[in-house]
Amino acid sequence: MDSVRHEQILRAAVEVFVERGYRGTSIDAVAERAGLTRQGVLHYYPSKKRLYFALLHFREALTRQHVDHDDEPPDMACRFAEALEFDLGIPSLAQVHSVVMAEAAIGQEPARGFARARSRELNEMITRELTACYGPRLPSGLTARAGAAALLALVAGLQQQWLVQADEEETYPVLVRDSIRALLLGSAEAPAAGERGGQARTAG
Incomplete structure (x- = not known):
């Protein structure tokens, strides 16, 4: 369940960061896009910076899996x-x-x-x-x-x-x-x- 929730948050975060950039993105916006509460997102990613780095690594991991x-x-x-x-x-x-x-x-x-x-x-x-x-x-x-x-x-x-x-x-x-x-x-x-x-x- 945790892995599903992580991916749910990261996919929502990718969409919001693309639309708003780092400065314009908020945890609240990501939570809303993911259908979660703010605390629900913070439980997995305690800060916006942690979430940002996680989504960048998530993006690279998806590509790497495809081309291995x-x-x-x-x-x-x-x-x-x-x-x-x-x-x-x-x-x-x-x-x-x-x-x-x-x-x-x-x-x-x-x-x-x-x-x-x-x-x-x-x-x-x-x-x-x-x-x-x-x-x-x-x-x-x-x-x-x-x-x-x-x-x-x-x-x-x-x-x-x-x-x-x-x-x-x-x-x-x-x-x-x-x-x-x-x-x-x-x-x-x-x-x-x-x-x-x-x-x-x-x-x-």
Whole structure:
């Protein structure tokens, strides 16, 4: 029952934060959206900040569950394309990320602190994955660290375009995959499964 109630509150919180941002959101508004009392929400999330961080991790967990694969070595272009497509298939998930980044960009807390910390974590994680897959230098010529930073920037930009141009959304999964492959591999062509590991050995 607790897990159901947690998800009920978090889904309501996502909707309210998207509509109002962090400063405009109140526990009362989230409680009303969730069909609970203020105390009912506070029982699970004692403060608005705790609720805010919980909903951000909830959003990431949903995406991660959707794109977890056992492909070895991974096709990272497909993984990122699937993650973005999943987020944008549930508009509130994509929108809450955009709201967080917009607030972070103008220095609003706690969005700024969360975004900076998460960006560092993602950069390190993707750098490790790229290094494991391709070695210290990617087939495109970028270092793994530069590739990680460029990949995150590319995905963020494509996400914004996808949200703005929703009428063209069916073209974006292919665009995302091709763009990431070009960034990492120097070509939009998908490598054969057996070739990805080979590129890791020859890229250095």
